[in-house]
Amino acid sequence: MLVDDKTIKVIEEYLRSWEIKKAIELALKDNVYLLALFKLLHESDDTLKIRALIALEEVLKALPDVKRLILVDKFLDDVIKVLKSDNDGVLIHAIRTIGRLIGGIPLHPETFVKLAHAFKDLVKSRKNEALVLEILSVLGGMSVTSPSPRIMDVISRLLKSKDLRLKAMGLRLLLNVSTYSGDPSLLKTLFSEIPEMLSEKDVPLADFVLDILFEIAGYPLKEELIDDVARVLTAVKNLALRKSSKLADKARIVAEKLELAIHNYYLKNPEKAKEKIHELLINEYFYEAIDLALAVGDTYILKWLAEILEKFNKETLKINERVLPGPKYLSIPPEKKIQRYIRPPTLAQFREVKKSALEIALNEPASQHELTEDEKIELKRAVEVGDEEKLLQLSRKKPEVVFELVRKLEEGDKFEKMDALWALSKLAEKIERGVAFILEPAVEKLLEVAHSTKNRWMRLRAAKTLALLAVKSRSGDRVVGEFIEDYLSGDAKRVIPALEFFSYYFNREWDEKTARVVLSTLTNHLEKEETRFDALLALEALVRSAPPERARLFIPFIDVLKDIKNSASPEDQKLALRILEEISSKVKLG
Secondary structure, three states: OOOOHHHHHHHHHHHHOOOHHHHHHHHHHOHHHHHHHHHHHHOOOHHHHHHHHHHHHHHHHHOOHHHHHHHHHHHHHHHHHHOOOOOHHHHHHHHHHHHHHHOOOEEOHHHHHHHHHHHHHHHHHOOOHHHHHHHHHHHOOOEEOOOOHHHHHHHHHHHOOOOHHHHHHHHHHHHHHOOOOOOHHHHHHHHHHOHHHOOHHHHHHHHHHHHHHHHHOOOOOOHHHHHHHHHHHHHHHHHHOOOOOOOHHHHHHHHHHHHHHHHHHHOOOHHHHHHHHHHHHHOOOHHHHHHHHHHHOOHHHHHHHHHHHHHOOOOOOOHHHHOOOOOOOOOOOHHHHHHHOOOOOOHHHOOOOOOOHHHHHHOOOHHHHOOOHHHHHHHHHHHHOOOHHHHHHHHHHOOHHHHHHHHHHHHOOHHHHHHHHHHHHHHHHHOOHHHHHHHHHHHHHHHHHHOOOOOHHHHHHHHHHHHHHHHHOOOHHHHHHHHHHHHHHOOHHHHHHHHHHHHHHHHHOOOHHHHHHHHHHHHHHHHOHHHHHHHHHHHHHHHHHOOHHHHHHHHHHHHHHHHHHHHOOHHHHHHHHHHHHHHHHHHHHO
16 A cells, blocks of 8 residues: 555654544554654654654554554565664654564564574664663563574573673573473473572563563473572572562562462472482571472471571571562552452453553454455465365465455355354364464454354354464453353253353363353253253363363262163263263372
């Protein structure tokens, strides 16, 4: 889309007269004015450039992800070039604009490398603290479609830097591009490098790495990590225990999460913990030993440690002084109030936050997202021959593919609708979490199909697709909330689609909050012949996905399952027997 000089002039006049709000409104209504804002980034006038960037920040904040994905491909390079400016005001707003533009959008490897280099050069060359803070806030949103050798080379160079801020940037980017699969090498790198960064001498840096720690503290620990985790825990607690520390509250939360990970690791083997504490004492890591013992939480070990410290002539090290303070509340702590009662969450907790009229207006009609005729033919061919890889490739290249499939689902004949539904389900299966948002325009139509009673195959396929999106996409809470509302309605026509959805959803992941809601009335649906089969499938998925320690949630269902096993249809009997065996196995493990 070309932008004429007249359009640029209109936007420029609004910006120069400080009518930025008017420029924002125009850019939200018409893409031509949005493109004009990007064109103004090439101007030499820094004041005009800053105002254009301010307008872009606000516009990008309101745009849907699908549209920002297109803008990233077309204009991110233009904004990166602005980072070469000598004007700190221009730089700050350019960094913020980049943050708004790329948040949640995976970048192509070459773009990721280019942006990482630009940020690195800014941190090295500029001493303005505000710039560093802006960069650190954007780094968390930098992700990539797939890691490449060049990306790992950039990260490796950052990790080898003597500048702790550059090293911290490397840690953040390493975490962004890596997928934790149980290999401890990723966590080893992170935990080993972080302790030296946790100092009040550099509060922004310490704050930044506390965010990293909060993300990784919940991963399962392995023996080779314990030494580094103990060092990190002590460094974090040093911040948490300083009353004057600006980071005390955040550090306390992170320390508690680390303590929980250590406690869980040593829960069934306190003697192993004792050996590690003894090793730390021999190497004169006294505070690390105390903090590790407190995290393990074994009374015997704590008494033993007090005696050992006395033998080391370290009785002045008071164990109680290393106990984390509780959060300060004017009234009863919220978590204590929650613990008084066990209640299923309310529907409001699952409902999507209402969008403003302005945000709703931003979602353009499908007509503005059409493919060319050649692209439609290419898509049709991929669907007809069942080429899943080609389908995935087309959707990554052109997000408009989703709008075309939704159009087929709405307007096509019976076979076109079934083909479109098949294609959407395959995209939901294969697409990565980071780009699953491109399927969000299909959610409304999929919900409609999932509640239809006309075609069971289509209904089940839609339910399966929505279950995949609920796990991968940011619209997940809203999808789950819709089906919870159906489930609790008591209307069989709404309950059955909800049970179908939950049977797929819980096959994908264990979601305890939702599980407790489903289990709260599941017995009623198991007792009714109309809903029994789908209720059994949902219960089977719940039992399979539940961790062993949650197996006791299913004990109340044993009697009704035995009744079904003895008196229901052969198909239901087989399902009930299978579930009883699974419950028995889980209870033994738990």
